[in-house]
Amino acid sequence: MTDDLILWGVGTSRTIRAHWALHELGLPYQSRPILPRSGETKTAEYTALNPRQKIPLLQDGDLTIGESAAIVAYLASKHRTPDGGLVPSCPKLYAKWLEWCFFIVTELDSTSLYVMRRHGTNKGLAHIYGEAPQVVTQAAEYFRGQLRHVDVALTDGRQYLMGNQFTTADILLTTCLTWAIEYGVGICDSAVPYLERVTSREGYRTGERANLAQI
Template sequence: MKLYEFGPNRSIRVRWMLQELGVDFESIPVNLMAGEHRRPEFLKINPAGKIPVLVDGDFVLTESVAIVLYLAEKYPDKGLMPTDPIQRAQVSRWLLFTATELEQPLWRIARHTTLYPEDQRLPDDIRLASQDFKTMADVLEKHMQQRQFVVADRVTVADFVVAYTLDWANEAKLLDGCPQLLAYMKQMYARPHAASRIAQAFASVKA
């Protein structure tokens, strides 16, 4: 397997899954800050110019959530995807919740703070996106009371996606008032095979 990745971004989700699974893979760094994702040779792999990309033999897969789901299904003996249909549905529920209700406000904040040219940034959208995130984070905060993992009583693929997204929110200083989520995030990143935190990954890129 080959993982085209950029340390600080959603590549972390896929790297974390691979490390938890104990799967050998080749890391191929693609420096977004240097524009390497726009090079013709990379666009042949992913015309969208996005990272991460997993290449497994002749199979090329993009989108981090799709990749981690594929890996969970490819290695069922590792138990990262439940076999019970209700629990599987709950995994899908929280993956979709994270990608739509939590991640999208974070993207809006990132676009209007750093990604868009200054003359295109909308400060009001940062405020609205922050409110949207906090409202939905409160839903997850209540869900995680008395829980160690997002679904069932053991770690699943959903936990790696959720934990990374919470680390992103923590970087944006949006987890104040969410003690359950902060504790859960720290617990997840304390796992022996956890990936780097976002801040650590950024530091390594800058270095």
């Protein structure tokens, strides 16, 4: 039952993904607004739910699932609509959706932007992982290089990554684009109108408010 949905975590580029998906799907849920590196993820209560002590975490009845990309994919799959909802129904399009999702969370997020966050001094975690200016510079260059694949896709007239269907791949990409802008990396020209279009969605706006609540 959707009344059993509980989402732990607010305030990050990854937690907004889950809040956004829940609002896009119109699912009622309870928010537990805990923050990373605040000690809240290391309490006995939370560690029992998620031994990795990371956010976000979704509880759906007796199921707990972490990792933002996995959470939004799970929600999209469980709450499909006749037209597919946030995930394509066609097997071939589903495969391309998977490809985009894995590309975004690996090449754009963890390999590029999160490397900058770990080792950068500007809003970064260098005080924990150490400063590495050259690594940050190379990560930014790598991000811009990988973004060319997004640029090619968005210059063919499509509304979203999967054509006219908004999916969780767009949720993942949008968070990376806004993250890149915040870090001063910049985004390709074709992504500018795309970003404006996607962030104008009501699901994004309400999800963003929920993600910033009680910070």
